[in-house]
Amino acid sequence: MTCVNLISMTANLAIDLDRSSPVPLYFQVAEQIAEAIRRGDLVPGARLDNEILLADKLGLSRPTIRQAIQYLVDKGLLVRKRGVGTQVVHGQVKRSVELTSLYDDLRRSGQEPATQVIALEPRTVDEEIAAILGLEPGAEALYLERLRFAAGEPLALLHNWLPLGLARLGATDLETRGLYELLRGAGVRMRVANQRIGARAAGQSEARLLGERRGAPLLTMIRTTYDDQGRAVEHGSHVYRASHYSLEVTLIER
Amino acid sequence: MTCVNLISMTANLAIDLDRSSPVPLYFQVAEQIAEAIRRGDLVPGARLDNEILLADKLGLSRPTIRQAIQYLVDKGLLVRKRGVGTQVVHGQVKRSVELTSLYDDLRRSGQEPATQVIALEPRTVDEEIAAILGLEPGAEALYLERLRFAAGEPLALLHNWLPLGLARLGATDLETRGLYELLRGAGVRMRVANQRIGARAAGQSEARLLGERRGAPLLTMIRTTYDDQGRAVEHGSHVYRASHYSLEVTLIER
DNA sequence: CAGGTCATAATGTCCAGACAAATGCGACGG
DNA sequence: CCGTCGCATTTGTCTGGACATTATGACCTG
16 A cells, blocks of 8 residues: 655645555546545646656556546546646536436435335337337337425426336335436446437426426426447436426536 | 558458558547448447457557547447447447537538627626636626527527637627637637526517517526636526427436 | 356556657747 | 747657456356
8 A cells, every 4th residue: 555645846635556456546546636626635727746757656657647637637627738737627617427317416415305106117118219218119118207306395297218127116216216326226337318408388287296387487308318338228208397496417528 | 551441240341540640540540430330331239359459450559449449438439348349339329418509509400590699798797707707806708699590580599708808709700600619710629518407487578589478488508618728718698499499418427 | 958167358457668749938049 | 128949848649568357158067
């Protein structure tokens, strides 16, 4: 186990390496630099030591250090400029894009999410859903309909279609945890999601369920999620009360 | 200049390398593989030769090949699995996330965008905008207000704030080209954008401008864009006619 | 025939070094 | 005083190799 200071000037940033750990070295380095940025030990604009010096200090090779830095550059935490050096990004850029569910979002923001399962059953898919999920027309898929509350108020009406046999989902599970969390726990590795976000006026029945008036603006989101092999694992069509919720997205261009 | 077939089985994919070009070799490889996927020469599920063989065929080292493949994995075109190999992703995953403007989106989808500039002038910023753009309170910034049409119909009302001196923007330019295109042309390198998407009912004046009735659902987007150094280069607050437009977002988890 | 075991193949990680290219700054000269 | 050239610094790209880890399928055994 080694432990080395990263910044000569300030000498307040230390990195521990555990070569016996299964966690890759580059990842250990990246995590600890990211943590230093979150903590504020590395302020925006601060320059890291150059790659060769860093590699030397940590007893690693330059490619390994580069891999660690590249990882953080991709996440938008660092900026590299040839001939200049590597700096912590100016301005407080938010967390990178992540595949999260509404449930995760709510819990992270400190609200208390609750869920009421309205439907949970295999249903015959129509042509459109079959095409999206890559099933034969007339096949069955798991249909799921939920009403999501936050702070005791109805917030969203969620419709989902999932391929059968993907995970064992019980109504009890779904009322205490988020769908994405359950899928991840079942070993589903979600990787790409395609979302279409729009808005429309609330219909009669939606309005009643959500506690809005008919014609109230609703935020709509249609999302298809694929796993790391490109197979569709979930298709959702959701409506949110625009007065209570908005979506946040961060884009990073490489 | 070398030219090598990539896939032994089909032998229909060739890659040209130009070592005298300033374009990095890994990028040349990546581009041509991506092109082959777009063309359909590499169908979803097709397996690439393994990295060592590829490197051998192309006369490159394995890290260079890996860099090319990694680039495409990050873009969501390929999937790597240890012990198995590298495959073209199943299913038609859309293009990766990009920083685009409404104008670009419309032109790409074949519609004919038109723009009417309502306001284009330096204005004193309020506290909120100053904080977002990183300016002193009371400083000035360029205020821009536009009405965007597609196929002759009003589509969106766009409000923007930009730091002064970023680019010379004329009303004529803005009526014939998109804001992002103009900024890129002026050397601004946009890299990260943070968007908040919501919905609300149209007010009286918005409704009149957009040709909707008061209370019609509107899609709202508030976006701040940062350059590669993390400096804010643009802040926009836009409303779209929900009946005519929706936003598409692709998320890729690494 | 079923199940576990082992070999094989492929990617993941890491190392040591070399040269290229861009940036910023200082020294020099007009 | 100002501009230009050149140099030092730093990241970008590329090489060639080594070992670790994991998934797959063939083989052997019970």
